[in-house]
Amino acid sequence: MGHGLMTIISILIAFTLCHFIRELRRLRRFEWLNEFIKRCGGLLGKLPGWNGPLGFLVILGLPLVLAYFLNSLLYSLLGHIGEFLFAILMLIYTFGPRDLDVDVRKVIQTDDEADQKKALEALLSGPIPEDKEDCQTAAIDMIFSKALKRWFGVIFWFAVLGIYGALLYRLATWMRYHKVGLQDEQKDLVVRLGKVMEWPVAQLMTLSLAIATDFDSVYRAWKSYHDERGHGLFDGNNDFMLTSARTIVMSGHAENDGYADQLEGPMVTIKLSMDLVWRSLGVWATVLAILLLVGVIA
Numbered sequence: 001m002g003h004g005l006m007t008i009i010s011i012l013i014a015f016t017l018c019h020f021i022r023e024l025r026r027l028r029r030f031e032w033l034n035e036f037i038k039r040c041g042g043l044l045g046k047l048p049g050w051n052g053p054l055g056f057l058v059i060l061g062l063p064l065v066l067a068y069f070l071n072s073l074l075y076s077l078l079g080h081i082g083e084f085l086f087a088i089l090m091l092i093y094t095f096g097p098r099d100l101d102v103d104v105r106k107v108i109q110t111d112d113e114a115d116q117k118k119a120l121e122a123l124l125s126g127p128i129p130e131d132k133e134d135c136q137t138a139a140i141d142m143i144f145s146k147a148l149k150r151w152f153g154v155i156f157w158f159a160v161l162g163i164y165g166a167l168l169y170r171l172a173t174w175m176r177y178h179k180v181g182l183q184d185e186q187k188d189l190v191v192r193l194g195k196v197m198e199w200p201v202a203q204l205m206t207l208s209l210a211i212a213t214d215f216d217s218v219y220r221a222w223k224s225y226h227d228e229r230g231h232g233l234f235d236g237n238n239d240f241m242l243t244s245a246r247t248i249v250m251s252g253h254a255e256n257d258g259y260a261d262q263l264e265g266p267m268v269t270i271k272l273s274m275d276l277v278w279r280s281l282g283v284w285a286t287v288l289a290i291l292l293l294v295g296v297i298a
Contacts, residue, residue, distance in 0.1 A: 014091035051183040094170040202238035212279035221247040
């Protein structure tokens with residue numbers, strides 16, 4: 001099996017397993033980073049530059065080295081099958097840390113008002129805005145941001161750099177949004193790395209959204225965002241993707257599937273946003289399938 005084919009099949013199998021076997025989410029634990037960073041600081045903290053680039057490289061590099069040795073061990077024992085299985089395990093581990101569709105379902109399918117409010121706060125990662133339009137905007141932004149961080153970012157970097165890309169992206173994202181004991185300069189470097197890694201993913205998500213919905217509307221929203229703010233293409237800001245998503249959802253270009261018609265208020269926005277994420281994933285899956293077919297024919 002060629003490397004490209006193994007990469008594509010690994011993504012499809014891992015995502016399918018995560019979707020149908022929800023208990024796999026229990027494997028996605030990154031709390032060990034707290035103790036790991038603390039021990040690294042205790043052993044190497046006196047080295048020159050540890051609080052900056054050196055510490056940043058060591059903290060992110062050691063898990064990648066460990067992944068390399070595990071991959072090499074499985075290859076020596078099982079050959080390419082070992083690499084293939086390890087790739088699937090790495091994807092399952094780095095997706096998440098929670099399932100976005102499950103979080104969304106808890107909001108729109110909960111009958112109890114208190115439980116629904118709690119689920120919505122969890123989805124928004126904070127208090128619910130009192131203004132209806134602000135709540136809708138926050139919901140769209142959060143769903144697409146979490147889709148990038150939980151699914152699309154992992155898929156993209158796994159396709160580009162294999163298991164090391166997926167692991168590096170998940171480590172950078174976890175360290176960026178959780179208190180893990182990083183020094184200020186190390187934290188700044190992690191934030192910069194995260195922005196750089198997410199920029200191409202956000203561009204491709206915007207493109208897939210355009211293909212799945214109304215290309216002209218998405219393009220005009222994308223272009224207007226850059227024209228109004230004067231930002232270059234490589235400014236590391238993903239708001240252009242969120243602006244495009246809001247434009248599609250709020251303008252009515254997102255088609256209702258029947259169930260959304262039964263919902264009210266922000267629930268409609270949440271359902272439509274999640275539908276658009278699924279459609280964007282469908283575009284990515286179609287591209288992967290075409291690449292797989294081309295590889296088989298070749």
